[in-house]
Amino acid sequence: MRADVFVGREKELTEVSALLGKTRHVTLTGTAGVGKSRLALHLVRTLENESSADVHVVDLADAPGDLVSLAETVAGAIGVRGRPGVPAPRSLVEALAPRRTLIVLDTCDRVIGAVAALVEELRAVADLRILATSRQRLGLSDEHLYPVGALPPADAVYLLTALADRRLDDMDPAELCDRLGNLPLAIELAAASPDPGTADVFTATSGTWRHSSMRAAHGWSHELCDPKERLLWARASVFSGTFDMEAVKEVCVAEGLTADEVSDTMIGLLDKSVIAGEDGQCGRRYRLPATAREFGAVWLDLLGETGEMRRRHRDHFLNLSGRAEIGWQCEQLDWYRRLVLECANVRQAIDYCYARPDERRKGLELVGNLWFLWACCGMHVPGDNLLQRGLDLERTPGPERTKALWVHAWVSIQRGDLERAERTLAECVAEDPEEHATAYVSQFQAHLAVLRGDVGAALHLIKQARERHRSAGNVFPGFLPTYTVVATAMMLSGSLQQAVSVLREGRELCASCGDRWTLIRLDLLLAQAEHLLGGTDVATASVRDSLRGARLFGDTFSLLEGLEVAAVAAEATEDDALAALLLGAADAARTGTGVPPTRSPILTSLLRMAELRLRGRLGRARFDGLTERGSATDLRSAVEHALQGTIL
Structure with a gap:
């Protein structure tokens, strides 16, 4: 970071200062260009004004690597003289x-080894505190590590705009900072370029006080690595976003690196701050910062392994998608949580396939396997785009394309594009002479019929689908979701009690099969049926169960519909303020997320009647004010209002 610009880091400054007040040795660690030295120097300037202690900064970038010479260097830098004839380390202590x-x-x-030895000697000085900056730990027993991360996005943008001034008019600063990993050095190098948006921070130079480019910064880290660490760094550059140890072993283990060596090699890269580790619900995951990833990719090219590693990456995530599709049958939440973390890698594997004519079928297979992400987990837009792109690129009929067609029809229904869904299903029929996808075609044609209010066609089509799914043993996404169509058709025909019975039967079957997602949809319908039967309390409980489930899966479509059903239930109890607020929030969220309404005629009617009654009781001004307040409420907060049954 340029010496006259220092942005953010308030939390780090406070925490490191507090640590130095209670521990004798703190080491700031972090990847190249993250700003460890600038943080330390800024802290020093603060402490010089606030502390009575002597404060000294010793730059060891070019220091000698033996203990005696290092001690002499430190002594000279802080201006102390030892007694003649006394060894330099002991003389410095005295x-x-x-x-x-x-x-x-x-x-x-x-000079990590010599520094560790010197700090060990300096422990004899009671009133001495040491703050070290290093990409790897010194390895002492009482060393307190403080990892320095990239700047928060807002601070990164502030730094970029402060340095680049008016040369950002035609670009998105947040997008550029994200591409640079929000690293201060990379941001400074980009800002110093005549065109920050296209700057190559690996070769760009500036007046930065230590490294002339990110290539130089990472080159220093590269020198610290042993040959196996360099090899793993290069191979791991094929990953995008975060990745786990399973992926590392399947993709990166090849000539020169065995499975038994991977764990220790990964630890070495973690210790040198080349790779970052993070713990979460799905266990330990790893990340190469953006610029370190690009540096590794350069070395992967030099090794001549880019093609092989890209193919191995593709194969791993294609295999993972197949396992996920099978696992979704009974471990839905676990697989959702895992695949959300893999989205960047999945997208990269798909892009790899789509860019190669002979691989496009595999790309369609990968996209089709992950239908549950696109149709059930709020990822309608990226799923729609990936499906459409693959279908446009791969026009030859085949099982992968057939599956992608019915999945695309399902996503189109979720997105409210019913005409495209009809066309896609017709295309699926034309390309499937052996009728492998007939059950799904009938299922989604029945769904479309329900949305049009055509009860007879819906019941006829869904009967065909259920029979085929049952004979094939296809529980999900086949047989279980058909309960929603059957129940909706019964509600449309006025058979409310029969619809409730069907929904409760479906709920029991979902519970026995571990299908938590279909349960979300069944609870939404149950809430509507119970409301029409006068069971407001049961309806409210059901819609809240649905919202809790949809929140777990990030199911935007069900969350939006759940807010609408919750508004209907609130209006029935004359909780008018909550009902109006939820209507406004749902409408605004639909607009913001690009999810047009694909409601059944029943819910459309319920919403229309609820709104008429609300307007009558509240009056136009009060109703408009509450819905406007709701439109300013984010989706997460609106769901919390609905779950709590009050305006928080």
């Missing part, structure tokens, strides 16, 4: 003993 001192040992990486 000189520091009477003082309250803070020494910043900056950039310890190249």
Whole structure:
């Protein structure tokens, strides 16, 4: 970061300062260009004004690598003299003993062993505090590591705009900062370029106080790595976003690196801050910062392994998608949580396939396997785009294309494009002479018939679909979701009690099969049926169960419809303020997320009647004010209002 610009880091400054008040040795670690040294220097300037201790900064970038010479370098930098004939380390200890001192040992990486030995010697000085900056730990027992991460997005954008001034008029600063990993050094290098948006931060130069380019910064890290660490760094560059150890072993284990060596090699890269680790619900995952990933990709090209690693990456995620499709039958939430983390890698694998004519069928297979992400988990837009793109590229009929067609029809229904869904299903029929997809075609044609209010056609088509799904043993996404069509058709025909019976039967079957997603849809319908039967309390409980489930899966479509059903239930109890607010929130969220309404005629009628009654009781001004307030409420908060049954 340029010496005269320092942005953010309030939290880090406070925490490191507090640590130095209670521990004797803190090491700031982090990837190249993250700003460890700038953070330390800024902290020093603060402490110099607030502390009575002597504060010294020693730059070790070019320091000698033996203990004696290093001790002499440190002594000279802080202006102390030892007694003649006394070894430099002990002489330094004696000189520091009477003082309250803070020494910043900056950039310890190249002389890590000598620095560790010197710090061990300096432990004899009671009032000495040491702040080190290094891409890897010193390895001492009482060392307190403080990882320095990239800037928060808002601070990164502020830094870029402060440095680049008016040269950002034609670009999105947030997008550029994200591409640069929000790293201060990369942002400075881009900002120093005549065109920040297209700057190559690996070769760009600036007046930065240490590294002339990100290539130089990462090159330093590269020198610290052993050959196997360099090899794994290069191979891991094929991953996008985060990745797990299973992926590393399947993709990166090849000539020069065995499965038994991967774990220790990964630890080495973690210790050197080349790779970052993070723990979450799905266990330990890893990430290569954006610029480190690009650096590794350059070396992968030099090794001549880019093609092989890309293919291995594709194969791993194609295999994972197949396992996920099978696992979704009974472990839906686990697979949703895992695949959400893999979206960047999945997209990369799909792009790899789509870019190669002989691989496009595999790309369609991968997209088709992940139908549950596109249709059930709120990812309608990216799924729609990936499906359409693949179908446009791969026109030759085949099982992968047939499956992609019915999945695309399903997503089109979710997105409200019913005409495209009809056309896609017709195309699916024309390309499927052996009728492998007939059950799904009938299922989604029945869904379309229900949305049009054609009860007879819906019941005829869904009967065909259920018979075929049952004979094939296809429980999900086949047989279980058909309960929603059957129940909706019965509600449209006025058979409310029969619809409730069907819905409760479907709920029991979902519970026994572990199908938590269809349960969300059944609960929404049950809430509507119970409401029409006068069971307002049961309806409210059902819609809240649905909202809780939809929230777990990020199911935007069900969340929006759930808000509407919750508004209907609230209006029935004359909780008019909540009902009006939920209507406004649902309408605004539909607009913001690009999910047009694909409601059944029943819900459309319920909403129309609820709104008429609300307008009558509240009056136009009060109703408009509450819906406007709802439109300013984000989806997550609106769902919480509905779950709590009150305006929080």
